[in-house]
Amino acid sequence: xxxxxxxxxxxxxxxxxxxxxxxxxxxxxxxxxxxxxxxxxxxxxxxxxxxxxxxxxxxxxxxxxxxxxxxxxxxxxxxxxxxxxxxxxxxxxxxxxxxxxxxxxxxxxxxxx
Amino acid sequence: xxxxxxxxxxxxxxxxxxxxxxxxxxxxxxxxxxxxxxxxxxxxxxxxxxxxxxxxxxxxxxxxxxxxxxxxxxxxxxxxxxxxxxxxxxxxxxxxxxxxxxxxxxxxxxxxx
Numbered sequence: 169x170x171x172x173x174x175x176x177x178x179x180x181x182x183x184x185x186x187x188x189x190x191x192x193x194x195x196x197x198x199x200x201x202x203x204x205x206x207x208x209x210x211x212x213x214x215x216x217x218x219x220x221x222x223x224x225x226x227x228x229x230x231x232x233x234x235x236x237x238x239x240x241x242x243x244x245x246x247x248x249x250x251x252x253x254x255x256x257x258x259x260x261x262x263x264x265x266x267x268x269x270x271x272x273x274x275x276x277x278x279x280x281x
Numbered sequence: 282x283x284x285x286x287x288x289x290x291x292x293x294x295x296x297x298x299x300x301x302x303x304x305x306x307x308x309x310x311x312x313x314x315x316x317x318x319x320x321x322x323x324x325x326x327x328x329x330x331x332x333x334x335x336x337x338x339x340x341x342x343x344x345x346x347x348x349x350x351x352x353x354x355x356x357x358x359x360x361x362x363x364x365x366x367x368x369x370x371x372x373x374x375x376x377x378x379x380x381x382x383x384x385x386x387x388x389x390x391x392x393x394x
Contacts (some may be wrong), residue, residue: 214382268337271324
């Protein structure tokens with residue numbers, strides 16, 4: 169089955185700096201890659217996603233890039249703010265497999281004011 | 282639209298007992314997935330139901346089972362509880378037949394003593 173690895177496990181940045189979280193996947197058939205943000209004590213929330221026919225997608229301060237050849241994808245957060253502090257999870261799925269997602273182990277991001 | 286709801290929110294059981302958790306998806310969503318979240322293992326996929334049929338199943342023992350009703354509400358059952366089953370159980374719903382971003386419920390915190 170699919171194996172998703174996520175790095176780093178913890179990340180601290182100064183407010184206003186950028187943060188980058190990287191994930192690799194093993195199954196070349198995976199073609200859908202969402203990112204979730206989970207604040208302490210709250211449910212995971214979808215923040216951005218990308219499909220394999222696209223190399224990059226942006227939404228305001230958040231962007232995701234995908235390198236299909238190398239089988240890795242990354243989350244980029246620019247101009248970080250304290251409210252960006254949370255655990256971020258990447259995931260991978262084959263769209264033909266319905267909604268079976270394989271999650272990374274999470275990155276705890278702390279934005280220092 | 283109302284979000285995904287889960288009941289109960291907290292549950293304490295003893296080893297050997299069984300438990301049933303409930304999930305009501307967003308109105309119109311036909312896919313419901315269940316995940317186990319623990320500090321050590323992260324988010325692990327249990328199973329997915331679509332139109333009352335189990336479409337995908339993760340690598341969990343047969344003590345974990347589920348079902349989906351005609352109104353898309355879903356239940357999961359864990360029999361013969363073990364201490365290691367203590368976790369946050371999350372369900373997530375989505376519209377589509379194929380993979381797309383899911384919307385998570387608040388989770389049920391199960392503690393097995």
